[in-house]
Amino acid sequence: MSAIKVEIPGYQAAIFDMDGVVTRTATVHARAWKEMFDEFLQRYSVERGEPFVPFDEEGDYFAYVDGLPRHDGVRSFLAARGIELPEGEHGDLQELDTVHGLGSRKDALVQQVLARDGVEVFPDWLERVKEWRQAGVKTAIVSSSLNCQAMIRAAGIEELFDARVDGAVSRELGLKGKPDPDIFIEAARRLDVEPSASVVFEDAISGVQAGAAGGFAVVVGVARHGNHADLIEHGADVTVSEITELK
Numbered sequence: 001m002s003a004i005k006v007e008i009p010g011y012q013a014a015i016f017d018m019d020g021v022v023t024r025t026a027t028v029h030a031r032a033w034k035e036m037f038d039e040f041l042q043r044y045s046v047e048r049g050e051p052f053v054p055f056d057e058e059g060d061y062f063a064y065v066d067g068l069p070r071h072d073g074v075r076s077f078l079a080a081r082g083i084e085l086p087e088g089e090h091g092d093l094q095e096l097d098t099v100h101g102l103g104s105r106k107d108a109l110v111q112q113v114l115a116r117d118g119v120e121v122f123p124d125w126l127e128r129v130k131e132w133r134q135a136g137v138k139t140a141i142v143s144s145s146l147n148c149q150a151m152i153r154a155a156g157i158e159e160l161f162d163a164r165v166d167g168a169v170s171r172e173l174g175l176k177g178k179p180d181p182d183i184f185i186e187a188a189r190r191l192d193v194e195p196s197a198s199v200v201f202e203d204a205i206s207g208v209q210a211g212a213a214g215g216f217a218v219v220v221g222v223a224r225h226g227n228h229a230d231l232i233e234h235g236a237d238v239t240v241s242e243i244t245e246l247k
């Protein structure tokens with residue numbers, strides 16, 4: 001937490017990242033990434049006679065994958081391990097060791113968990129978003145995820161947003177993924193509010209970088225894992241452990 005005092009009704013809009021800020025789904029993604037990458041890395045290391053170094057669900061997830069669009073996440077982690085795979089094509093079968101094949105495999109695992117467990121909303125976010133909307137603050141949801149609309153529908157919170165800019169919308173409009181600020185700027189545009197009058201809420205390093213690059217009034221880092229210093233270092237103006245710390 002920094003010394004800055006932020007009162008959200010003093011701004012025209014609040015723009016929320018989804019996974020890890022609004023919904024308890026960052027861990028669903030992190031586990032799916034781990035299961036998919038570990039299976040791949042195990043085979044890859046045996047083929048090369050190299051030691052198997054598993055995907056670290058915290059370190060590797062936060063550093064290379066969190067917040068990025070699906071295939072950027074695959075590329076970013078593989079590059080960190082010095083592994084190059086063919087791109088493949090959108091819709092590649094899960095069996096293929098291509099960037100798209102690995103992405104499809106990870107998504108199949110996410111779908112299994114969502115079908116089994118549903119989507120949980122963070123109660124601290126829910127409490128505040130209702131108050132802020134009543135106070136006249138416009139709200140948008142922003143996510144790199146192609147599963148965003150299905151997730152907010154499953155969670156029953158679609159009505160709490162005036163705009164949505166997600167992985168599907170980004171693909172349609174050709175928006176750059178985080179850490180570029182495109183999706184946040186598009187959300188402000190859809191709300192008819194200037195970035196300088198809007199507050200961004202983000203839990204990912206790539207996300208606070210995007211908020212800072214977009215000229216938003218305040219970037220709130222949501223440090224649910226105690227990662228305050230990391231978020232401040234990469235562009236958050238203020239951090240909270242829970243959103244109810246803000247009025």
Ligand SMILES: O=P(O)(O)OC[C@H]1O[C@@H](O)[C@H](O)[C@@H](O)[C@@H]1O
Pocket residue numbers: 019026029030065066067068069070073107110143144145146147148167204
């Ligand atoms: O694979 P999806 O559902 O399109 O999601 C892409 C990414 O969306 C981001 O919001 C998550 O932080 C990442 O973990 C996730 O991989």
